[in-house]
Structure formats: C-alpha cells, structure tokens
Amino acid sequence: xxxxxxxxxxxxxxxxxxxxxxxxxxxxxxxxxxxxxxxxxxxxxxxxxxxxxxxxxxxxxxxxxxxxxxxxxxxxxxxxxxxxxxxxxxxxxxxxxxxxxxxxxxxxxxxxxxxx
Amino acid sequence: xxxxxxxxxxxxxxxxxxxxxxxxxxxxxxxxxxxxxxxxxxxxxxxxxxxxxxxxxxxxxxxxxxxxxxxxxxxxxxxxxxxxxxxxxxxxxxxxxxxxxxxxxxxxxxxx
Numbered sequence: 001x002x003x004x005x006x007x008x009x010x011x012x013x014x015x016x017x018x019x020x021x022x023x024x025x026x027x028x029x030x031x032x033x034x035x036x037x038x039x040x041x042x043x044x045x046x047x048x049x050x051x052x053x054x055x056x057x058x059x060x061x062x063x064x065x066x067x068x069x070x071x072x073x074x075x076x077x078x079x080x081x082x083x084x085x086x087x088x089x090x091x092x093x094x095x096x097x098x099x100x101x102x103x104x105x106x107x108x109x110x111x112x113x114x115x116x
Numbered sequence: 117x118x119x120x121x122x123x124x125x126x127x128x129x130x131x132x133x134x135x136x137x138x139x140x141x142x143x144x145x146x147x148x149x150x151x152x153x154x155x156x157x158x159x160x161x162x163x164x165x166x167x168x169x170x171x172x173x174x175x176x177x178x179x180x181x182x183x184x185x186x187x188x189x190x191x192x193x194x195x196x197x198x199x200x201x202x203x204x205x206x207x208x209x210x211x212x213x214x215x216x217x218x219x220x221x222x223x224x225x226x227x228x
Contacts (some may be wrong), residue, residue, distance in 0.1 A: 004141035035217075037165075045157075045165065045208055047217040061216040095164055101153045104176060106164040 002026040004096055004107035011113045017084040018111045024077045030054050034079040036070060038088030038092040039109075046092075050100050051079065086114045105108045118142050118211050122220035128228045135196040139209035139224045144189045146213070155213035156185055156194045160205040160223075168207075170193065201227060 007021040022034060035050040049053035051070040058070050069082045079096055094110045096102035119142040129135045145152045154172050157165040167176045169185040172192060182197045196203055204227060207219040 022141075044222050045210070045219040047219070063216075082185055097165075100154065101217075102167070102170045103157075103165075103210075103212075104167045104170075106166065114126050 002105045004105055006096060006107040009111045012086050014087055014116055016086050017082060018095050018112050019080055019082045022079040022107050029077040030074055032098045034082045035097045035103055037095045037097060039075045040092040071113055088114050090114050118214055118218050119213055120208060120209055120218050120220040122223050123161055126224045128226050129199045130228045132198050135199050137194045137207055139192045139220050141190045143212055145211050154192050155210050157208045158205050
C-alpha cells in the first residue's frame with residue numbers, strides 16, 4: 001500500500017534551517033510528484049509547493065520562493081523540503097503529499113517548532 | 117491568488133442526518149485543459165488530511181459513497197448523505213487550478 005513516512009519532530013532557533021524528509025513506498029516513486037503543505041497550530045492548510053520526481057522541476061508558492069528548496073532522491077525514494085531563515089511564524093506541522101493537483105496520500109506530518 | 121471561502125465554518129449535525137458544506141472560489145476553477153481541479157479533504161482530530169473527492173465529484177479509493185460532490189465554475193458543494201460518528205473533523209476544499217493552490221478556511225463538522 002502507498003505510504004509516506006516523514007521524519008520526526010524538530011526544534012529550531014530563529015534564523016536556522018530545517019530539512020524535513022518524506023520516504024515513499026508502495027508505488028513507483030518517479031511517476032508522481034510530491035507536494036508540501038503546512039499547518040500552523042490550530043490553523044488551516046497552506047500550500048508550499050511541489051516537485052516533479054521525474055525531472056526535478058519545482059513550483060513554489062511565491063511566499064516561500066526565497067527560503068524553500070524541495071528535492072528528491074530516487075535511490076531512496078525520499079523527498080526533502082528545506083526551509084531556511086526560520087521565524088516563529090514557521091512553527092507548524094509540515095506535510096508531504098503525493099501528487100500535484102490531486103493530493104491523494106499524505107504523510108503523518110512533521111512538527112517544526114521555532115523558538116529561542 | 118484565488119480565495120476559497122467555505123460555509124458554514126461550523127456545522128453541528130445529528131447522527132444519521134445529512135450535512136452540506138459550500139465552497140466558493142473568487143474566480144472560475146475551470147482550467148484551460150477543461151478540468152476543474154477542486155478537491156475536498158477531511159481531517160479527523162490529530163490526523164493528517166485525507167482526500168475524499170477530486171475534480172469536483174470523483175470519489176477517491178475507499179471513500180464511502182455517503183460523500184458526494186457537485187458544482188461548477190465558482191460554486192461547489194460537499195454532501196454527506198447520513199452523518200456517522202467517524203465523520204467528525206474539519207473539511208477543506210482546495211483548488212489546484214491555479215498556482216498557488218489555495219485552501220478554504222475549513223468547516224468543523226460536529227455531532228449535535
């Protein structure tokens with residue numbers, strides 16, 4: 001069955017970077033893109049961008065354009081999302097999801113807390 | 117950016133009764149390829165979101181047929197024919213027609 005398993009909780013200081021991983025199994029990794037969505041505590045969902053596993057093309061929300069990098073490793077079937085220059089506003093649960101327009105399977109989420 | 121507006125934001129429903137959630141977009145969600153990329157997600161307490169419906173009315177694998185979607189252009193509706201206890205959670209519409217993809221604020225479904 002399709003599974004996306006994300007890395008564990010992170011605590012970071014303001015100004016630092018975080019790298020969240022998302023390991024996929026149960027399907028051919030290169031045939032779907034990976035999207036990233038975040039959810040601040042008690043808030044709604046916010047789309048960050050997606051990456052084509054097939055050719056590495058990315059599409060980032062303008063809000064994160066300067067601070068985010070999404071990559072994939074087809075040898076380990078893992079997607080990565082790096083977010084830099086963190087502030088307290090980046091405290092959220094970060095989700096990976098399979099697909100671009102149809103986010104059909106989701107990871108369990110990774111809590112990133114930014115605090116001094 | 118396309119703004120997605122859901123109503124109601126909270127919906128207390130009696131078990132076994134129907135429920136309906138509306139989602140409106142600030143512009144048409146019909147893509148140049150002819151598809152309308154409007155999905156509905158369910159997020160149960162403490163869980164990640166789960167896809168229910170995509171392209172307005174297509175039920176995702178394993179989703180109960182109690183869930184149905186309809187609408188065109190800028191107005192969309194999610195209907196639950198008979199609410200069960202496991203349906204408690206927050207429901208989001210999301211558009212993937214235009215980047216950045218955007219979500220509705222969420223509608224909290226609770227049992228009366």
